[in-house]
Amino acid sequence: MGDSSASYIHLVHHLIETCLTFHMTKEECMEALSKHANIDPVITSTVWNELEKENKEFFETYAQSQRQSKADLMSEEETSRLIQKIISDSSKDSDD
Amino acid sequence: MLAVSPLRNTKDENLGETESYSIGASDFPDFSDGNLLDSIDFDDLFVGEMLPDLEMDPEILAEFSVSGGEESANTKKEEEDKVSGSGSGSGSGSGFNSSSSRGEEIVSKRDESVVNPRPPKQSDHHKGRKSSTQSKNSQGKRKVKVDWTPELHRRFVQAVEQLGVDKAVPSRILELMGIDCLTRHNIASHLQKYRSHRKHLLAREAEAASWSQRRQIYGTASGGGGGGGGGGKREMSPWLAPTMGFPPITPMHHFRPLHVWGHPSMDQSLMPMWPKHLAHSPPPLPPPPTTWVPAPPPLPPDPSYWHPHHQRVPNALTPGTPCFPQPLPTTRFASPPVPGIPPHTLYKVDPGIGVPPGQSGPHPMLDFHPTKESVDAAIGDVLSKPWLPLPLGLKPPSTDSVMGELQRQGVPKVPPSCA
Numbered sequence: 032m033g034d035s036s037a038s039y040i041h042l043v044h045h046l047i048e049t050c051l052t053f054h055m056t057k058e059e060c061m062e063a064l065s066k067h068a069n070i071d072p073v074i075t076s077t078v079w080n081e082l083e084k085e086n087k088e089f090f091e092t093y094a095q096s097q098r099q100s101k102a103d104l105m106s107e108e109e110t111s112r113l114i115q116k117i118i119s120d121s122s123k124d125s126d127d
Numbered sequence: 128m129l130a131v132s133p134l135r136n137t138k139d140e141n142l143g144e145t146e147s148y149s150i151g152a153s154d155f156p157d158f159s160d161g162n163l164l165d166s167i168d169f170d171d172l173f174v175g176e177m178l179p180d181l182e183m184d185p186e187i188l189a190e191f192s193v194s195g196g197e198e199s200a201n202t203k204k205e206e207e208d209k210v211s212g213s214g215s216g217s218g219s220g221s222g223f224n225s226s227s228s229r230g231e232e233i234v235s236k237r238d239e240s241v242v243n244p245r246p247p248k249q250s251d252h253h254k255g256r257k258s259s260t261q262s263k264n265s266q267g268k269r270k271v272k273v274d275w276t277p278e279l280h281r282r283f284v285q286a287v288e289q290l291g292v293d294k295a296v297p298s299r300i301l302e303l304m305g306i307d308c309l310t311r312h313n314i315a316s317h318l319q320k321y322r323s324h325r326k327h328l329l330a331r332e333a334e335a336a337s338w339s340q341r342r343q344i345y346g347t348a349s350g351g352g353g354g355g356g357g358g359g360k361r362e363m364s365p366w367l368a369p370t371m372g373f374p375p376i377t378p379m380h381h382f383r384p385l386h387v388w389g390h391p392s393m394d395q396s397l398m399p400m401w402p403k404h405l406a407h408s409p410p411p412l413p414p415p416p417t418t419w420v421p422a423p424p425p426l427p428p429d430p431s432y433w434h435p436h437h438q439r440v441p442n443a444l445t446p447g448t449p450c451f452p453q454p455l456p457t458t459r460f461a462s463p464p465v466p467g468i469p470p471h472t473l474y475k476v477d478p479g480i481g482v483p484p485g486q487s488g489p490h491p492m493l494d495f496h497p498t499k500e501s502v503d504a505a506i507g508d509v510l511s512k513p514w515l516p517l518p519l520g521l522k523p524p525s526t527d528s529v530m531g532e533l534q535r536q537g538v539p540k541v542p543p544s545c546a
């Protein structure tokens with residue numbers, strides 16, 4: 032039955048788009064869909080790939096911003112640690 | 128000669144009960160019941176343009192604002208200018224497109240006020256512009272100007288809803304309203320405007336809903352940390368699928384900024400205003416809603432559900448453009464490390480930013496990735512409401528190629544039986 036396949040694919044497409052709004056990577060998406068929606072990661076991966084083929088520009092930009100945010104993430108970790116340290120320091124001070 | 132142009136598409140659906148026809152230059156509907164004059168009036172009604180040179184009462188003009196505020200304001204201005212000038216004829220041209228449904232009242236105004244024959248207007252050239260009403264004057268038909276007070280309008284709406292908007296027939300409405308001084312015309316023209324207005328409203332609702340939907344999707348990302356500012360809005364906005372039939376638009380009231388046509392269930396303070404507030408900004412309407420159209424404000428921390436709009440607008444949802452919320456490239460530290468402050472960036476901020484010293488782990492405070500719960504919630508939403516529009520609107524892959532690929536991967540059946 033082509034119908035149910037088509038609608039299923041559409042569903043996966045929909046779900047992938049939702050993941051994209053969360054800026055998830057393909058792997059994260061596969062995991063999330065498998066976990067929350069019981070969708071075979073292979074299917075997720077396939078649909079993702081096909082989507083990428085159809086929407087090359089989007090995915091290119093998407094990948095770029097992913098890279099950017101990954102880079103930011105590193106410094107964020109640094110900053111987070113710094114802040115954490117400050118907070119713990121200040122509470123240590125207040126303990127005195 | 129009464130020249131009536133083909134009906135505009137905006138009016139097409141309004142013509143349910145009234146005559147819906149395109150009348151050629153000499154092609155009058157022949158109503159043998161003697162209402163020829165009436166029908167002629169209707170012709171003009173459906174031509175529906177502005178008569179630039181009518182002297183019109185401003186408030187009547189204000190009633191006719193069917194479309195966006197600016198448009199109406201501008202158009203009204205044009206009209207008034209023309210009216211006062213009472214000079215040239217056709218001038219108004221495209222400006223009156225938006226006020227297509229004003230035609231009828233303007234016609235009536237014309238009847239009672241302006242009597243100077245306008246040479247160019249008399250011609251058969253109309254193509255939808257006003258010309259035709261000239262002949263109305265010469266016919267000597269006077270239409271009493273109806274003042275659609277809020278009360279009157281309320282009764283009108285009641286009657287219409289009783290009959291059903293699409294099935295409402297002016298004669299029945301008239302009966303239901305039981306007001307002597309209203310003619311079927313008045314009702315019919317008012318009905319036309321009302322329907323056109325509703326259409327506008329619905330269109331706007333759909334737009335706004337899709338933004339709210341986007342907002343919700345983003346909102347769920349911050350919902351965990353953001354106190355459900357976005358999640359809380361879920362109940363508010365209806366999940367309208369623009370491509371499908373609209374589910375009942377119950378939380379309509381929340382879309383206050385859309386000018387309301389004095390709907391009885393709406394805020395009473397808006398009643399006297401209906402389209403007027405778009406021209407002047409009336410006190411009852413909070414400023415932000417009227418301003419989100421022209422200039423998206425900077426992201427305020429308050430969970431206004433108009434957030435998604437100004438995030439969306441600059442991103443211009445086009446294929447190939449990722450629609451990320453504005454703050455994507457910017458800092459994820461939306462606020463100083465004070466615990467509990469929900470950042471208005473749409474990423475979840477781990478409340479652990481104020482983590483007590485005892486806690487260990489150099490885990491990143493601000494997680495670029497959304498929480499599992501928000502993802503789960505969003506996924507669950509999609510699963511349960513498959514009719515929802517796609518958040519990004521990417522071009523869908525071809526089913527065949529997907530299926531082919533899956534077969535190659537060893538997945539013969541879709542959906543797999545375990546799903």
